[in-house]
Amino acid sequence: MVSEKEAFVAAAVVVFALISQAEGIIGGREVVPHSRPYMASIQIPGETMKHECGGFVIADQWVMTAVHCMPTGPNGRKVVLGVHSLSEPEDTKQTFDISELHNHPDFNPSNYDNDIALIKLDRPFNSSEAVKTVEYLRAGGTNPDKGAEVETAGWGSIDNLGFRPDKLKEVVIGVVSSLRCKRSDYFGRKFTVNMICAQKVCNDPCDQPYNVEDSCDGDSGGPLLYNGIAVGITSNGGKKCGQIKKPGIYTVISHYTEWIDNTMGQQTAESDEST
Template sequence: MASKKQLAVGVALFLIALISNGEGIIGGREAAPHSRPYMASIQVPEGDTLKHECGGFVVADQWVMTAVHCMPNGANGRKVVLGLHSLSEAEDTKQTFDIMELHNHPNFNIENYDNDIALIKLDRPFNASTAIRAVELLRAGGTNPDTGAAVETAGWGSLDNLGSRPDKLKEVVIEVINRGKCRRTDYFGRKFTDNMICAHKVCQECVRSHRIEDSCDGDSGGPLLYNGIAVGITSNGGKKCGQIKKPGVYTIISHYTEWIDNTMGTRSAAAPQEAS
């Protein structure tokens, strides 16, 4: 039989594993099929198939918003799939698009992911349906969620730090974290800027194990929603998922209203291009 010391060590290792790996978008649940019709999957060619790489969301006819760090060096043959719930199953609602234009924010900072916002112009307008439609964006002057506010995110990202991926869309309700806390050196320090929101949630049923609900690798580029309006873009969801002092970081969309309008307005009439 194991000694009390061995049992204590085993329990400690189990708790460390929980803190390190978390569970589930991390945590959350499977979304109802097509209940989030703005969701997009950015997929990279892999042999004769396509593999989910990043998220995105429909913001206007022919336009999808995502994060710069998903495609910092251009589209390079990637596709955008709309109207899907399952990544692998055949669904009549799915529509696949080439990327005609990629506009990465010119002030994106690879060191801290500041200004991590990008716009994709699809090669053609999508056929609107109950499974595909745009989500409203919070614009300049709008009210962003404050500390403790419940916000939502969704994606096909990793279920844990080991990289296991779901086949079907997952969603999670999390809470906005105090900005001062996110600026602490044991959180993000100076890398956390005024253009960012951080959020996660400690699972209330398992406070003792400190299990965290969070976004993770593969969720990047997806939306953060507050009262049904997109207020953020998943930015650092792939970094140390599910850890208490490394909550998800999201780009604040309302800080980029002018750039968004210019990109989808005057620039959309320009010749197709890939902007860096």
């Protein structure tokens, strides 16, 4: 006869085994260290600095992320570049204060429309093999269509229990039709023209305990890449990750070219005037 305590321990072991099989994000795998040198970890202070959101470097002093990562301001957060392992010491890491945070003025917290923000670091980064910018799609460029393979990366949860990886993960997913994501059983009216949705539904068993590969909590603010160019920002896909009818949602970067140019250009001009 199995005791209640033994049953509980056995169940815990099963849960741990399922978590351990997951390789990152929801599905995916660990990246080759520093093979995505544009990735940024936005960290919140406490007893130790803790990863909260992602971001990506687009200029020598600028990081792009999502508004919902810092809706009320930086509040002591720091940006760390050159990261692979969040916990291990790495000579490649560069840590920055947030000099300025520019959240898009039309961000809608009810559906995360216009979920794009720009961070100005307190100083330019030192370019290296571990820290570089990534190109982002501008107005007039071609966004990926239904079925196109896209990539995303982050240090976000690898399951709905909130288990976070220590090392950067990546996943290849596919763009889902906008018409499908507008359906009432998906996102309905919350899904706007400023959004792309994407996920990978595994026809065969995936290499982890889910049948969907997806971004998740903590990946927010990271890039969605198409042919090596950032086309989206990880935004929101629902309360749970890896659900077939709740693909990850990504903000379409090319819709904000004028705002990006005005924000970065204005700040650069002001800096030049003050010197």
